[in-house]
Amino acid sequence: AQTVTQSQPEMSVQEAETVTLSCTYDTSESDYYLFWYKQPPSRQMILVIRQEAYKQQNATENRFSVNFQKAAKSFSLKISDSQLGDAAMYFCAYRSRGAQKLVFGQGTRLTINP
């Protein structure tokens, strides 16, 4: 079974600085998708960024980018120019192509210090 591990339960960063959240996963599949979701205090889950495993180029969405290392099974999220609104729980998630479910990591709580 696939598993997703987020080894940092909590992280903090100064406003306007850069922070990287770690995620590793375990799978025997070669074709899959990876996601980062944000859960602010409202508890609404919001998709931040997605990566297709067969694409070597790292995904980027404005201030959010990923470092996808397929051989190492690593999928970290970098947030540049951190803003107070970035404070949230961040979940890494995995899905095999054709699979029905997303597998989530335990989450990382990110605090932004003004």
Place this chain on the structure above:
Amino acid sequence: DGGITQSPKYLFRKEGQNVTLSCEQNLNHDAMYWYRQDPGQGLRLIYYSQIVNDFQKGDIAEGYSVSREKKESFPLTVTSAQKNPTAFYLCASSIRTGSDYGYTFGSGTRLTVV
């Protein structure tokens, strides 16, 4: 606006009672999911449905039941057999199973046993 509506936002259950959580979507999505969120454990899949009148158990289905009589609706019943039902419950949908677009989530229901 299209989206997923979960109700109620907060729900209190007495010991031995069954309660039903509502989930409605107007996104015309085929697949729907129920996840349970507990602190430090991420999200765990309870049930999912790919089409009307069909659903499958997820990783923690014991003590829960679902129905899918309409494409738009996927209610979750927490039965008295669920030993530890206090948790945050999230409903999600995707355009189809195996979609690489991730999920759209509702805003959740917080269930507390009193």
